[in-house]
Amino acid sequence: MATIKDVAAKAGVSTATVSHVVNGSRAVSVETKKKVKAAIKALKYRPDGIARSLRVAQTGTIAVLISDVTNPFFADFVRGVEDTAHERGERYNLLLCNTEENTARERRAIDLVLERRIDGIVMAPAGGNEETLADLAASGLPLVFGDRKLKGVAADTVVADNVAAAGELTRHLISLGHRRIGLLQADLASSAIHERADGFRAALAEAGLKLDPRHVVKSPSNIAAAEEAGKALLDVSPRPDAIFCTNNFMTLGMMQAVIDRGLACPEDIAVAGFDDFPWAAAFRPRLTAVAQPAYEIGREAATLLFDRISGRRTGAPIQMVLNARLIVRDSCGAGLRRRA
Amino acid sequence: MATIKDVAAKAGVSTATVSHVVNGSRAVSVETKKKVKAAIKALKYRPDGIARSLRVAQTGTIAVLISDVTNPFFADFVRGVEDTAHERGERYNLLLCNTEENTARERRAIDLVLERRIDGIVMAPAGGNEETLADLAASGLPLVFGDRKLKGVAADTVVADNVAAAGELTRHLISLGHRRIGLLQADLASSAIHERADGFRAALAEAGLKLDPRHVVKSPSNIAAAEEAGKALLDVSPRPDAIFCTNNFMTLGMMQAVIDRGLACPEDIAVAGFDDFPWAAAFRPRLTAVAQPAYEIGREAATLLFDRISGRRTGAPIQMVLNARLIVRDSCGAGLRRRA
DNA sequence: ATCGCGCTGGAAATCGTTTAACACTGCCCT
DNA sequence: AGGGCAGTGTTAAACGATTTCCAGCGCGAT
Numbered sequence: 001m002a003t004i005k006d007v008a009a010k011a012g013v014s015t016a017t018v019s020h021v022v023n024g025s026r027a028v029s030v031e032t033k034k035k036v037k038a039a040i041k042a043l044k045y046r047p048d049g050i051a052r053s054l055r056v057a058q059t060g061t062i063a064v065l066i067s068d069v070t071n072p073f074f075a076d077f078v079r080g081v082e083d084t085a086h087e088r089g090e091r092y093n094l095l096l097c098n099t100e101e102n103t104a105r106e107r108r109a110i111d112l113v114l115e116r117r118i119d120g121i122v123m124a125p126a127g128g129n130e131e132t133l134a135d136l137a138a139s140g141l142p143l144v145f146g147d148r149k150l151k152g153v154a155a156d157t158v159v160a161d162n163v164a165a166a167g168e169l170t171r172h173l174i175s176l177g178h179r180r181i182g183l184l185q186a187d188l189a190s191s192a193i194h195e196r197a198d199g200f201r202a203a204l205a206e207a208g209l210k211l212d213p214r215h216v217v218k219s220p221s222n223i224a225a226a227e228e229a230g231k232a233l234l235d236v237s238p239r240p241d242a243i244f245c246t247n248n249f250m251t252l253g254m255m256q257a258v259i260d261r262g263l264a265c266p267e268d269i270a271v272a273g274f275d276d277f278p279w280a281a282a283f284r285p286r287l288t289a290v291a292q293p294a295y296e297i298g299r300e301a302a303t304l305l306f307d308r309i310s311g312r313r314t315g316a317p318i319q320m321v322l323n324a325r326l327i328v329r330d331s332c333g334a335g336l337r338r339r340a
Numbered sequence: 341m342a343t344i345k346d347v348a349a350k351a352g353v354s355t356a357t358v359s360h361v362v363n364g365s366r367a368v369s370v371e372t373k374k375k376v377k378a379a380i381k382a383l384k385y386r387p388d389g390i391a392r393s394l395r396v397a398q399t400g401t402i403a404v405l406i407s408d409v410t411n412p413f414f415a416d417f418v419r420g421v422e423d424t425a426h427e428r429g430e431r432y433n434l435l436l437c438n439t440e441e442n443t444a445r446e447r448r449a450i451d452l453v454l455e456r457r458i459d460g461i462v463m464a465p466a467g468g469n470e471e472t473l474a475d476l477a478a479s480g481l482p483l484v485f486g487d488r489k490l491k492g493v494a495a496d497t498v499v500a501d502n503v504a505a506a507g508e509l510t511r512h513l514i515s516l517g518h519r520r521i522g523l524l525q526a527d528l529a530s531s532a533i534h535e536r537a538d539g540f541r542a543a544l545a546e547a548g549l550k551l552d553p554r555h556v557v558k559s560p561s562n563i564a565a566a567e568e569a570g571k572a573l574l575d576v577s578p579r580p581d582a583i584f585c586t587n588n589f590m591t592l593g594m595m596q597a598v599i600d601r602g603l604a605c606p607e608d609i610a611v612a613g614f615d616d617f618p619w620a621a622a623f624r625p626r627l628t629a630v631a632q633p634a635y636e637i638g639r640e641a642a643t644l645l646f647d648r649i650s651g652r653r654t655g656a657p658i659q660m661v662l663n664a665r666l667i668v669r670d671s672c673g674a675g676l677r678r679r680a
Numbered sequence: 681a682t683c684g685c686g687c688t689g690g691a692a693a694t695c696g697t698t699t700a701a702c703a704c705t706g707c708c709c710t
Numbered sequence: 711a712g713g714g715c716a717g718t719g720t721t722a723a724a725c726g727a728t729t730t731c732c733a734g735c736g737c738g739a740t
Contacts, residue, residue, distance in 0.1 A: 003725090003726055003727085004726065004727060004728095005726080005727095013689075013690085014689070014690045014691075015690090015726090015727080015728090016689075016690060016691080016692095016728080016729075017688085017689065017690075019727070019728060019729085020689095020728095023728085025728085025729085026688085026689095027686095027687065027688070028688075028689085029687085029688065029689090032688080032689080046451075046454060046455060047455060047726085047727070048394075048455070048457060048725090048726050048727065049455035049456045049457060049727095050390060050393045050394045050399065050456070050457050050725090050726080050727085051394055051695090051725070051726035051727035051728090052726080052727050052728075053390045053695095053727090054388075054390045054391050054394050054694095054695050054696065054697090054725090054726080054727075054728095055694075055695050055726080055727050055728045055729085056695085056727085056728065056729095057695075059390065061435075061456075064436075068419070069409055069415045069418055069419060070412070070415045070416060070419055072410070072412070072415075075409045075410045075412075075415050076410060078409055078436070079408070079409060079410055079438065082436070082438055091452060093435050093437070093452060093453070093456060094435065094436045094437075095401075095433050095434065095435060095436075096404075096418070096422070096434045096435075096436040097433070097434075098419065098422055111386075112431060112433060113433070114386060115386060115387060115388070115389035116389045116390070116401075116433065117388060117389060117390050223618055223619070252618065252619045252622060255619070255622040255623065256619075256621065256622040258622075259621070259622055278563055278592065279563070279592045279595070279596075281596065281599070282592060282595040282596040282598075282599060283595065283623035283624060283625070284623060284624040284625075285623070285624075343695090343696055343697085344696065344697065344698095345696080353719075353720085354719070354720045354721075355696090355697080355698090355720095356698080356699075356719075356720060356721080356722095357718085357719065357720080359697070359698060359699085360698095360699095360718095360719095363698085365698085365699085366699095366717095366718085366719095367716095367717065367718070368718070368719085369717085369718065369719090372718080372719085387696085387697075388695090388696050388697065389697095390695090390696080390697090391695070391696030391697040391698090391725090392696080392697055392698075393697090393725095394695090394696080394697070394698095394725050394726065394727090395696080395697045395698045395699085395724075395725055396697085396698065396699095396725090397725075
């Protein structure tokens with residue numbers, strides 16, 4: 001690889017001049033500019049970003065820490081941050097880390113990206129690293145939380161309005177005549193999950209409905225585990241007549257469980273999902289679900305981050321909450337004559 | 341941020357010594373080691389990876405260029421490479437770039453990551469950058485293609501056996517009695533897509549079946565476009581009695597189109613997908629599809645890459661092809677009494 | 681004349697590491 | 711006694727950029 005020195009030598013100028021024509025950081029006569037450009041082309045010179053980063057103390061890289069890109073929610077989220085990074089810096093890059101909802105992995109990932117001297121972090125915190133993250137935030141490194149807030153650490157945050165949306169969804173269930181409504185809850189520290197459960201419970205209480213403790217089960221946040229948990233839920237007697245699922249994995253596992261037990265949705269049991277899918281209207285039962293603005297959460301989080309990085313915004317962290325919207329389709333029995 | 345110099349000063353040793361205790365690169369007496377470690381802790385010293393990278397000429401970062409993480413296939417693929425990166429380096433990081441199947445974006449992304457002096461690239465080439473990529477491969481930077489091969493550029497490659505799997509899927513369609521089989525093809529340069537179409541056509545020919553030209557339509561690779569294209573396909577007369585979809589977006593769009601036209605799958609029309617979904621057995625119609633080993637493709641691609649990076653393997657590029665497997669469910673009418 | 685200024689250009693310090701080369705101290709061996 | 715070697719430690723030169731001074735030159739104003 002040719003270095004700036006090689007270019008300077010070939011063009012018969014100093015490295016300072018080469019740097020200036022590359023970056024446009026000072027006026028350079030058209031003549032020397034031409035010579036330098038010729039040398040650059042001849043040597044296929046490409047500036048070394050590492051050396052540059054060392055000197056200017058910024059890397060043009062931001063880290064994105066999420067639990068799993070395989071989760072469509074986070075895939076959208078990541079696209080949101082990438083797209084806005086693209087619009088801003090022109091030259092920003094994303095360092096992606098899947099933390100698997102694991103405190104230790106998250107801490108390792110943080111260590112790693114800090115060593116890389118990234119310009120900022122947007123993350124969906126797994127929980128359990130409050131202390132580390134509070135230190136981090138205090139250190140001044142731009143840090144924003146997306147999807148989840150973290151108690152006790154002051155950082156910019158953008159989340160969906162989980163309790164409101166969860167309330168709306170369960171009221172929908174109730175309005176359809178369901179009374180024994182169960183909860184299939186992802187077993188995560190995520191504030192989002194807990195807020196959804198809270199919204200669910202509050203709506204139930206408000207309607208004067210009781211929640212049978214056997215009708216709430218927690219499951220690891222993946223489809224296979226949710227399927228097992230879902231079956232357990234279907235096996236209690238009396239069986240719930242509707243299930244509220246706190247995230248997309250729970251929903252998918254639950255649907256599978258319904259099939260495993262030979263039941264029909266929505267005729268035998270209603271299932272309501274938190275998190276919509278692009279294909280939800282194309283397969284039966286057409287899923288009734290809350291659609292989260294995953295992409296926008298990523299976008300806003302990135303915007304907040306870049307505002308910090310650029311110094312456009314300083315001072316106290318702000319918190320942004322985005323609306324999620326209920327999409328009524330068939331899986332809860334809307335428009336269905338209910339049996340018995 | 342404390343630097344190595346600060347630590348050295350505080351511990352009363354040279355920076356060389358500090359470096360050696362940090363990296364374990366030479367014997368250091370227990371006494372000085374203790375002093376150094378104390379200083380490190382006291383100052384919260386964290387080595388600067390940028391400076392280190394500059395010096396040692398490697399970054400511990402690899403770039404992953406795909407069209408879109410939002411595509412479940414690529415999400416799995418990325419997880420595959422990340423997981424193996426994790427197992428290898430212990431300290432490897434992923435730079436993620438979505439190229440949107442866009443030649444220009446891909447070239448920009450390549451430029452960007454080259455400036456970052458990444459240690460290697462694994463990518464699903466969009467097509468159109470053959471020259472650039474051939475240069476790149478020739479330059480000696482470890483480069484491996486996943487999911488797609490690129491004609492005319494010699495690089496390690498891992499792909500699925502698209503033509504075989506496509507053949508198997510269409511033979512399945514034929515065996516079920518379908519005769520007017522249509523093709524909904526993603527309009528991509530991807531070798532994978534073309535191989536699937538080839539496998540499809542070959543199987544048709546082998547069975548002595550004709551392909552009505554009006555029964556093959558190309559669509560941009562996203563659900564909405566595929567839905568429109570799917571409707572067009574359903575509107576030709578005579579209507580096809582089965583559709584082969586070349587990737588997951590085509591499949592989803594097609595299913596939506598079937599609903600839009602008020603038809604039933606598989607009763608009125610069969611749809612066969614290339615790319616399975618984790619939820620495919622939980623919703624109706626249960627999709628018959630070829631399941632690609634997306635995660636494994638990512639894994640093997642990364643393995644190939646690290647073998648190059650570490651110098652464990654040199655010489656001519658190798659090509660690896662992984663099997664995809666057909667999963668028969670309901671959407672093509674298996675086990676269905678066919679009408680008329 | 682002299683001063684000041686705008687326009688170009690260069691020399692050299694700097695960013696924070698790693699590492700080759702060298703130095704010192706004991707100690708063993710002959 | 712002296713050479714060789716193992717064990718620790720330091721000095722200083724890279725790595726490849728950016729950027730702060732500083733300088734030369736031409737020119738208009740005083």
